[in-house]
Amino acid sequence: MDASAPVLSVQQLDYKYEQQNVLEGVNFTIQQGSFAGLVGPNGSGKTTLIQLILGLLRLQKGTIELFGTPIHKFKNWNKVSFVSQKANTFNRGFPATVYEVVSMGLTGKVGYFRFLNKGHKAQIYRALENVGMREYADRNIGDLSGGQQQRVFIARSLVSQPELLILDEPTVGVDTENVERFYKMLARLNEKEGITLLLVSHDIGTITSYVSDLLCLNKTIHYHGNPSEFHQKSDDELSQFYGHSMHSISHNH
Numbered sequence: 001m002d003a004s005a006p007v008l009s010v011q012q013l014d015y016k017y018e019q020q021n022v023l024e025g026v027n028f029t030i031q032q033g034s035f036a037g038l039v040g041p042n043g044s045g046k047t048t049l050i051q052l053i054l055g056l057l058r059l060q061k062g063t064i065e066l067f068g069t070p071i072h073k074f075k076n077w078n079k080v081s082f083v084s085q086k087a088n089t090f091n092r093g094f095p096a097t098v099y100e101v102v103s104m105g106l107t108g109k110v111g112y113f114r115f116l117n118k119g120h121k122a123q124i125y126r127a128l129e130n131v132g133m134r135e136y137a138d139r140n141i142g143d144l145s146g147g148q149q150q151r152v153f154i155a156r157s158l159v160s161q162p163e164l165l166i167l168d169e170p171t172v173g174v175d176t177e178n179v180e181r182f183y184k185m186l187a188r189l190n191e192k193e194g195i196t197l198l199l200v201s202h203d204i205g206t207i208t209s210y211v212s213d214l215l216c217l218n219k220t221i222h223y224h225g226n227p228s229e230f231h232q233k234s235d236d237e238l239s240q241f242y243g244h245s246m247h248s249i250s251h252n253h
């Protein structure tokens with residue numbers, strides 16, 4: 001594995017469902033240490049792209065490399081972690097503490113946490129600390145707010161110490177006043193722990209204050225670069241980059 005290779009490289013990627021082209025000529029790379037935000041309107045292909053990156057959909061055309069290895073040969077999946085938007089629609093009656101839920105990131109099963117050693121326990125507390133949920137360790141997961149649960153799920157994905165964390169619409173279900181707090185927590189993880197983040201969102205408003213790289217997807221990548229340069233562009237250029245629904249989207253949030 002090439003240590004200097006980008007964490008993620010996507011080249012000439014096309015994807016279609018039956019006759020519908022969903023991705024066309026998608027090219028981008030994400031370097032180690034970036035906090036990348038992938039934004040695009042509904043139906044722009046974000047979920048399809050993420051599923052391809054996670055190896056959940058079979059490549060049709062183009063290449064994807066993770067840490068310099070073509071995805072079909074990639075085996076180091078412990079370096080990659082994924083938090084889906086559905087993570088916080090957790091069954092409120094689920095009888096597990098925050099500590100137990102985070103331990104699942106190591107064991108895959110609730111209950112097995114009893115067999116974890118001291119080092120594992122320290123990792124669990126550290127992951128909770130990193131998302132500001134250390135003092136909730138003994139609370140029942142079902143008793144927490146959506147935003148707090150989402151932070152616990154991020155801790156669960158951090159406990160295996162991934163190098164790339166992919167988050168799909170992680171603020172769905174997080175109350176608005178906690179959204180900024182949530183992004184600040186991600187920015188801290190990125191800076192202090194050096195974890196490369198790829199955050200998928202349809203919310204171009206808030207994320208641009210936090211991400212280092214902005215990628216606008218609408219079938220293809222219309223913009224990849226610095227978020228502040230993106231905002232200096234004229235409205236016409238913005239709608240070209242983002243697609244026609246740019247305005248309605250930025251005004252909705």
Ligand SMILES: Nc1ncnc2c1ncn2[C@@H]1O[C@H](COP(=O)(O)OP(=O)(O)OP(=O)(O)O)[C@@H](O)[C@H]1O
Nearest residue numbers: 017018022040041042043044045046047048049202
């Ligand atoms: N399994 C599927 N079979 C057929 N068409 C699909 C399938 N999954 C997605 N699509 C279509 O592909 C296009 C892109 O969908 P995708 O879910 O990747 O976009 P998205 O940007 O994640 O959208 P959203 O923000 O609404 O989740 C849409 O037109 C969608 O209807």
